[in-house]
Amino acid sequence: MKETSDNRITLNLFSAFGPQRPIKLHAGRYETLENVKRFVSRALRISIHGNIVLASKGRGLDSGDGGETLERLDARDGDSLTVGLYTPPLPSEWGKVSKAIDVEVEEGALVKCREHAAKHPLVEVAGLLIGKETGEGRLLIKGSTPVAEGDESSVELDPVRVASVAEHLRGGGEYLVGWYHSHLSFGPSMSKIDARLQMGYQQLYGKSVAAVLYPSGNAVEFYRVETGNDRPLTEDWDLSMPEAVTLTTVLEEREEAKITAFSGRDALCGQEVELSVAVTNIGTAALSRARVDGRVTSPDRKESLSVSSDLISLSPGESKTCSLRCPIPASWPSGGALAYARVRALDANTWISPPAATTITLLQPPAYRPRLMVYKTSQRLERGQTARYAVYVRNDGNRRDEIEVNWDLRRVPEAWTASMYDGIEERTPPFSLTLEPGATYRLVLEVTPPATGYGGASAPVTIGVRSLRAPGERPGEVIPRQSGKH
Helix, strand or coil: CCCCCCCCEEEEEEEECCCCCCEEEEEEECCHHHHHHHHHHHHCCCCCCCCCEEEEEEEEEHHCCCCCCCCCCCCCCCHHHEEEECCCCCCCCCCCCCCCCCCCCCCCCCCCHHCCCCCCCCCCCEEEEEEEEEECCCEEEEEEEEEEEEECCCCCCCHHHHHHHHHHHCCCCCEEEEEEEECCCCCCCCCCCHHHHHHHHHHHHHCCCEEEEEHHCCCEEEEEEEECCCCCCCCCCCCCCCCCCCCCCCCCCCEEEEEEEEEEEEECCCCCEEEEEEEECCCCCCEEEEEEEEEEEEECCCEEEEECCEEEEEEECEEEEEEEEECCCCCCCCEEEEEEEEECCCCCCEEECCCEEEEEEECCCCCCCCCEEECCCCCCCCCCCCEEEEEEECCCCCCCEEEEEECCCCCCCCCEEEEEEHHHHECCCCCEEECCCCEEEEEEECCCECCCCCCCCCCCCCCEECCCCCCCCCCCHHHHHHHHCC
16 A cells, blocks of 8 residues: 555545546545545535445445444555445425426437336336536436336335446546436326435436436436535545544434235135235334335236235334235236235335235136037937947036036936946946046947837937036036037
């Protein structure tokens, strides 16, 4: 490490957004990373004190111990650090959201954005906008790069990945000028959470914009938020940390929860599905007004239903299991339904847990429908000949069924004979067949008149089938659902 006489080094700070002009930071090599972050946040008037990210060569230094010194982190004189931001907390006074009118978009610049959203149609996606300022002070967007996929109502941008993209662009004529994300509903408008993130990015680069895509409406809009910050981070500054700093640590109350278990019982369409959600308060503040919000999406992904738990109250470290009940429409098809759950703090109207997901198997209610098919029901023959009928028994229900086959020979004249075969041996009705849904079984009915004498002009044989597993049917009763007559 190159050292000065007073054991201090100079680092080059770059913003993740905007033109890549360095800010000089002079610091002692034994200074801790946490002190550096606090000093940079305070000196640059970034209002999300303590939530900035310092990244170097695609690696977030925040992932290590904040007590590590610059020397232990192998920071050298002249090294570059990229300043990024986590999503800041909600401000006490909300900034006005307005459409950005000074934005120009090159043809094809948003192709990757739209392709990213089309590739993940069931969740929100996010990425970064690449471009530069024109000579007239307008913002020219020349391209984009995908970064993240979320769930159906939110998506998060990892600041380290944002910093890595900014470092990759450094040295060229283009840089990060904003970000984009998609909405599955509500159109191309900015939510409070979207505006919160955009306010943070504008503290890094005042002209940065937020693009909101609404794929189903084939629309896109560009926005900015009034921040009141008139000191753009990209000015050439020279910062020098003092030799001694007095630091005061205050425990910040933080609402945060975690879903430790999430499961659902398989159910029949037309009935309720029960979801079990185990929630633990992993924050430092007690939760007094929170609830679990869930969503169940149909197996064909065409419909979804929302469901919420009762209010829950949890002390830090306390756990509780909530039960959510969601009525499933009878019109939904069978298959795997997707269920999602998150914990919401109602007072702040913010999500305080990552989403959890599980799959529930839905089945249609049992239907027992045996079917008898005889394609030729009458034959003419001479004495001594045998008439053969192909008889098919089909399970048109949705469950394995035990189907009884029976016949009525009371109208068969004396001296005529009737026999039934299954292709291997003769079967004497009544007998039963076990068939899977959609399966078909073939039988052969043979009817033979006497060779001599008078035995009647015709022999009607009535064949019937019925389910032995259907509720309400009594064994031994002949129910001719469909019949074949000779």
